[in-house]
Amino acid sequence: MPARFGVVVFPGSNCEQDCHYAARLVGAQVAYVWHQDTDVAKYDAIILPGGFSYGDYLRTGAVAKFSPVMDAILDFVDKGGLVIGICNGFQILLEAGLLPGAMLRNRDLKFICRYTDLVVENNQTNFTNKALSGELIRLPIAHNEGNYYADEETLGEMAANGQVVLRYCDTNGIVTDAANPNGSLQNIAGIVNKQGNVFGLMPHPERAIETVLGSLDGQMIFKSMISAVSK
């Protein structure tokens, strides 16, 4: 049986169709989950897509965390279900406390949309098990608030637990200031929770799934998830 993915639709989500398309392309069975739904137990994995939930007028992801579906997702996470939050989805996971840290406005105060180079720091997660250790991948970013922040203690803890999964790097895989698009601390682009079943990342893997789009590297993340839930 194919892996069952649910893509949550908040008012203002705008990457839900892209995520639906991408997950289907790599072989998952995909359905939309409405923000007022209260049960997600029938899915193997949940995708919180990018966009501007509730317009992001107060703070990115701030209002979405109070949606009924988020209670169901907390429950789902407790039971070990896989949740991936992409861009605005990552911001929602941070606001909901499912991942540590917070997002600030980009260093240059501008929205940035372009391809970035990333290094896979941890390939032992449910979301990167199809990558090589230290593999270099190319995924696009598109955000205004992707400047990751956490206090020293949290950063230390995350490092100790291998929770930093993706960092922005240059084309040679070196993590440099110049390769940091938004000012994120330690070039952090994607992190998992301590339990390893919640993943948040600013880059959009669903935008890099076909050669016609310029990169296939995003497939790795969805395939890793399928592999993890098929075990």
Place this chain on the structure above:
Amino acid sequence: MPVAKVYVTLKDGILDPQGQIIGKALKTQGYDNVSRVRVGKFIELELTGETPEKLKKQVDKISHDLLSNPVIESYTFDIQEEA
């Protein structure tokens, strides 16, 4: 009708690029005595019912849970009686 005025600002130590830009602009315009600028949000809540203590508790909860992100922001508020 009581009105709560909530001020949300980035915590000390968190980089505030907007504040920096305004600070630089003021410098170039000759305001040398402005040593620091921090940008925040001001939110007004019109309220009804409830005793002053209950209102205070309620506004504190709203400010903590929704209006600010405790990881990066702090808040203050005061509640005034307005016509």
Place this chain on the structure above:
Amino acid sequence: MAALYEELGLTTEEYTKIKKILGRVPTDVELSMYSVMWSEHCSYKSSRPVLKGFPTKGPRILQGPGENAGIIDIGDGMAIAMKIESHNHPSAIEPYQGAATGVGGILRDIFTMGARPIALLDPLYFGELKNDRVKHIFEGVVEGIAGYGNCTGVPTIAGSVNFEECYEGNPLVNVMAVGLMRQDKITKGIASGEGNVVIVFGNKTGRDGIGGVSVLASQEFTAKSAAKRPSVQVGDPFTEKLCIEASLELIDNKLVVGLQDFGGAGLTCATCETASRADMGMEIDVRLVEQREPNMEAFEIMVSESQERMLAICTPENQERVLAVCRRWGLDAGVIGHVTGDGLLRVKDNGVVVGEMPAHSLADEAILYNRPAKKPAYLAEVQSFDTKALKHPKDTGKTLMKLVTSPNLCSRHWVYEQYDHMVQTNTAVLPGSDAGVLRLKDSKKAIALTVDGNGRYCYLDPYVGAQIAVAEAARNVVASGAVPLAVTDCLNFGNPEKPENFWQFKEAVRGMGVACSAFGTPVTGGNVSFYNEWQKGAIYPTPVVGMLGLIDDVNKRMTAGFKKEGHVIALIGETLPELGGSEYLKVMHKIVAGRCPALDLDKERHMHEVVLEAIKLGLIVSAHDLSEGGLGMALAESCMLSGLGARVNPDSAERSHLEVNEWLFSESQSRMLVSLPEKSMFLFDRIIHNSRVQHTYIGRVGGDDLVIDDILNIPIGEMTSAWRGTLECLIG
């Protein structure tokens, strides 16, 4: 004191006509409604007689001008909806909100017809980046487009940014939106069926832009307008996104008989146009409209320009389902009236009739003006400028670098990286090439989109300049591997009441019409923006062309960058000593004069056919149109886009009759720079020899530098960082 009708911008002649239509003195509500509907912006009273000359029909045109957007058949039961509009004056007053609401308005025109918006394109024209005000407008406009477009999840895939002094006090912010739909979902803005229900959904109605149409858009623009700030509308892209989803769901489920967005003139326009198109009437009560502010007057509700509002017409049986869909998306929605059979638009305020007039009279019976036109005196002088007398700079390498780092030719990545250009995962050619290309999912096809318009050429010759706008748009689409299909146009001009301006307008429209006929690309609709003037006078006449092209196989799409070391570089077309109106003349000599390049439409079309044939046969691997900056700039761009160098050694015959600057920087039309593997040369020569087109092999791709004979030698890395850094540096 002036009479009320004059204050509202109506002439005595128009006021007399209103009295005749009604058979009595109009009420204030009626007067305000006529004033907005009969404004230049809504009625096209100056332009309509001229626009009749456009070709608007063709086998692929499913909907021409007159509806919310044009619709073009792209086969397989699918269609493209497209439209361009201006938001010039609002953007001058409040750049962010002006541009943002411009995006919102044009998106609504697209999804109203049942198409999902899939792309935005923004041709922008600003003053030169020399003072803070221009920088503020430029930055604000770009952020406004980004803020709105990004939030609604519609990629901004192409555009243009132009800097010229004439736009300093009056920037041009044009926005084009494109939608994809199934042909059986085409929905029109019609209120048919007596007894059908009229519903308003979306945002609440406030006092936004009251009188915006007559005061903001149709009056000459002065510094005083800054005081009009309160009438600028604020955009709410979040609600727009919900309106998109709710509208498409209503159409998918066949719940509405008609759908119309609220544009300029708000509720007045939406009600009278939908009723008029169906030859019906409508009765509404303004108190049933959800209001954001207390104590709004009837006329305020009728002319408010609050954004993100929609008008739906449905059968009484579907009423509850329509309301339920809107509310599920979190939108305000309510019934405000019904369709009647008497052809009258009846406006009530809490049950009391405050206005009653024939719907047709508002929508279609504004007095049309045949404005006088007179050839401007400046033309003879500027055209007499002889570029042969120029003293050219000696260091051609330096000159090329000057052009590469000029505001009009430098890299636009600072702009388009602020736009989400990849959402919806269709963008097959990223911004920076000749045209944006979107693949169509579940199909092999792709579409190419571009916007073009060179105000400088049109200033020197509006007839030829407008033709060049069409030709260059078509050339950009062809260079992407697409067959040009159709056009939408945004005509930006000065005050039409001045005969010189109106002459420019008439000439430009005539030129565009002839060119569109030649390329078989009918005009499917668009927008006219007059009164683009400031204290230094009118802007250059600036007709902007939005062009749609179709690619049968997305894998055959073409980009401008060179592909591989060793490939041969060919120049298609003929280079003439045409420096008039060129970027070279402006940048190196600070002159805007001369004759704009000549255009032979037949030659241009033949060139398109040859290039498309070469692409179809897989012979060429890159194609780049030659335009501003000429051959020199095209070579530089094909190098910088690929990171590959080039060695250029044209044979002497190619440039024997030309001075080196003429050869490199002439902006002769109907030319294209292509590259191909050596093994393709034989077949490529054959298809060219069978045509009227000429070509020359001028060099090879390779190395880390652009080397042209002993004329210049520039490292690509150095050139690229200068090219990419210019805009950011200018903004400071």
